[in-house]
Amino acid sequence: MSDRVAICGMGLLGGFGAGRNAACRALGTGGGPNGAVDLGNMEGAASLPAYIADTTLLEQYLNKRLLRRVNRYSKMALLGACLALEDAGCGIPVASDRVGVIIASGYGALSTTFEFLDSMINDGDALASPLLFSNSVHSSAASHLSILLQISGPCLTISQFELSGVAALMTAYDWLADGAADAVLVGAVEEVNSVMSYCYDRFGESTATGTMGEGACFLLLRRETDAVNAQACLERVACPEGSQLKREPGATLVVGDDGQPCCADYYRSLDPGISFASRYGSLPSGQIFDVAFSVLAQQMGIISGRVQSIKADKEGKWGEILIAPRTAPARETQFMDESHV
Amino acid sequence: MDVRQKLKRIIVEELNLEDIHPGDIDNNAPLFGEGGLGLDSLDAVELAVLLEKHFGVAIKDMAKGREVFRSIDTLANYVEANAVA
Structure with missing residues (x-):
C-alpha cells in the first residue's frame, strides 16, 4: 500500500460543542472550559473547571431506545463516530465487515467504573450490578459501536495513557497495510467525573495549567490509494x-x-x-x-x-x-x- | 408500596426504560421478547440481582427463573411467596 493513510472524515465533540463547525469556532476563539465538576468529597460544594461534552445530538443518529444501556462514555464515542461517518458522507449504520474500529482511551468509562465499585462496596460482590460491570470495561464503547453501527470488522480498544492515540493510529496503519480492513474508525474517548476532579485537587494536578477535559474525536481512515475524499493524509x-x-x-x-x-x-x-x-x-x-x-x-x-x-x-x-x-x-x-x- | 408497583418502578428505573411509565406496564404483559417490554438476557441477569437486593429473594434455579420472569404478576407472586418476613 501507499505509505500514507487518508483521513476521509472527522467527528469530534467536547467542551467546544459537537461537530466540525463547533470545533472551527473553538479554533478561532481559543476555547476554554465550559463547566465544572464537583469534587464529590465530604466538604461538598467545591468544584474544578472542566471541558464538558454534550451528547444530546446522538439521538439524531440512533433511536433513543437503542441507547438505554449505553452510558455517557459510550454515547460520546457513538456521537464522535457518527459525526465522522457523516463528515465522510457515509451512511449510518455502516453494515460492513471491511470496516474496523479502534478506540484509544487513557481512563476508560470512569463514571461507570466507580459506580460499579460503589455497588460492590454498598451491596457486596454478589449483588454488584452486571449492567454496570458490562459498561465499565474499557472495551464497552467499541462494542457498542460495533453493534449499533453494524461494524463487523476488527474491533480493538487501546489504553496506553498519553500514547493511546498514537498507538491506535499505528494499529490502524497496520490493519490497512495488511488488508485486515478497508477503512478504520479510530477514536479517542475520555470522560471526567467527580473522582477525577477530587484527584486533580487532592494530588496537585490542579496546580498545573491543565484543565480536565472530556469528549471524543474520531477519524475515518482509508488507504490513500483507495480514498476519493481525503481531507488530509x-x-x-x-x-x-x-x-x-x-x-x-x-x-x-x-x-x-x-x-x-x-x-x-x-x-x-x-x-x-x-x-x-x-x-x-x-x-x-x-x-x-x-x-x-x-x-x-x-x-x-x-x-x-x-x-x-x-x-x-x-x-x-x-x-x-x-x-x-x-x-x-x-x-x-x-x-x-x-x-x- | 405494593409489590407490583415497586417491581415496575425498579424495572423502569434500574433497567433505564426511559420511555416507559411504570403505570403503563400491564401486570400480565410479557417482560421479555417481542410484544412486551422487550427485555433481554442481560436485563434478566440484572433483574435477578435487583430482586435479591430489593426483596432479599434469590432465584437459584434457572429453569424456574424462566417462569418467574414471565410477567409482573409472576414476579410479584414469587416475591410474595419467598420474601423474608
Missing part, C-alpha cells in the same frame, strides 16, 4: 526510540502539552509549538484531537503545509504524527467495501 505515525525529536523541515510543530506537569519538561525542551489543548482540555488520548484540529487549521488556512504532532508521556516516550494537507480537490464520496460501492 497521515504521512508518518510512530513512537520513535530515544528522546531526541527530529524536527520535520517546514512542518508546524503541534505539541500535546495539556498542562500535565509530568510531561511539561519535555515540551519545554522542544522548539516552541502550537497547542490545541485550550480547545479540548487535558486528555491522555488528546493526540487524536490534535490531528483533527490540525487538519481543521490547515483547511481554515491557520496552518499552511504539514503538521508534526508530538505527544509525550511521563516516562519520556513520545508519539509522532506527520499530517499533510489535502493536495487534490475533494471528490464525491465513495466508501465501503466493493459490495457497497
